[in-house]
Amino acid sequence: MDDMTGFLRLVWRDLHLAMKQGFDATVAVMFFVLTVVLFPLGVGPEPAMLARIAAGVIWVGAMLASLLSLERLFQADFEDGSLELLALSPLSLEVAVLAKILAHWLVSGVPLIIAAPLLALLLGMPSDGFGVLMLSLLLGTPVLSLVGAIGAALTLGARRGGVLLSLLILPLYVPVLIFGASAIDAAINGLTARPHLLLLAGMLVAALPLAPLAGAGAVRQAIE
Numbered sequence: 148m149d150d151m152t153g154f155l156r157l158v159w160r161d162l163h164l165a166m167k168q169g170f171d172a173t174v175a176v177m178f179f180v181l182t183v184v185l186f187p188l189g190v191g192p193e194p195a196m197l198a199r200i201a202a203g204v205i206w207v208g209a210m211l212a213s214l215l216s217l218e219r220l221f222q223a224d225f226e227d228g229s230l231e232l233l234a235l236s237p238l239s240l241e242v243a244v245l246a247k248i249l250a251h252w253l254v255s256g257v258p259l260i261i262a263a264p265l266l267a268l269l270l271g272m273p274s275d276g277f278g279v280l281m282l283s284l285l286l287g288t289p290v291l292s293l294v295g296a297i298g299a300a301l302t303l304g305a306r307r308g309g310v311l312l313s314l315l316i317l318p319l320y321v322p323v324l325i326f327g328a329s330a331i332d333a334a335i336n337g338l339t340a341r342p343h344l345l346l347l348a349g350m351l352v353a354a355l356p357l358a359p360l361a362g363a364g365a366v367r368q369a370i371e
Contacts, residue, residue, distance in 0.1 A: 153242065153246075154246045198272055218299060218302075234370060239363075241359040289354075297316075300364075
């Protein structure tokens with residue numbers, strides 16, 4: 148079995164399990180929607196204010212929703228021994244980690260991207276920001292999954308792993324939040340969003356090879 152075949156099979160396995168349980172995708176999207184909907188109740192229904200904070204609200208909601216399902220990324224396989232089998236299989240552990248990250252993003256990240264325009268419309272975001280909103284989430288949410296996977300691997304087997312995971316990962320999410328929201332604000336205000344989007348793309352390019360390596364190292368340490 149070559150790495151590509153094993154990679155695709157592992158992605159399909161995780162997607163099948165996630166769809167069968169229906170937990171991660173449903174909870175992430177519902178949390179995202181509720182977080183965004185609650186903001187108007189807290190800050191008031193003034194359209195100008197909601198439009199001004201829409202970009203930040205949507206990105207904060209997406210960041211927290213992505214964090215919700217990270218603890219389960221490796222935990223179930225760790226508890227039932229599947230991670231040990233993956234480590235002993237012909238498929239390299241780095242490729243296996245990347246496959247699990249991709250499955251996590253497809254289940255948790257893609258639904259957020261689909262739901263985001265409706266929530267932006269609810270907050271009264273100007274139409275100039277919709278395209279950049281989608282593009283920033285398309286570049287930024289994979290970074291959230293990649294960086295989050297490192298924290299999920301580092302906290303495997305730890306007591307109160309969810310709390311520790313949040314403390315480890317949230318500070319690392321801040322640059323993605325800043326540049327994602329700034330790109331949308333720039334587009335709304337008639338400025339170019341290109342620098343912010345390029346920085347998000349650079350983060351993705353950097354995280355794509357580094358996160359599986361770091362995650363695989365942490366998984367090996369946890370199962371030894």
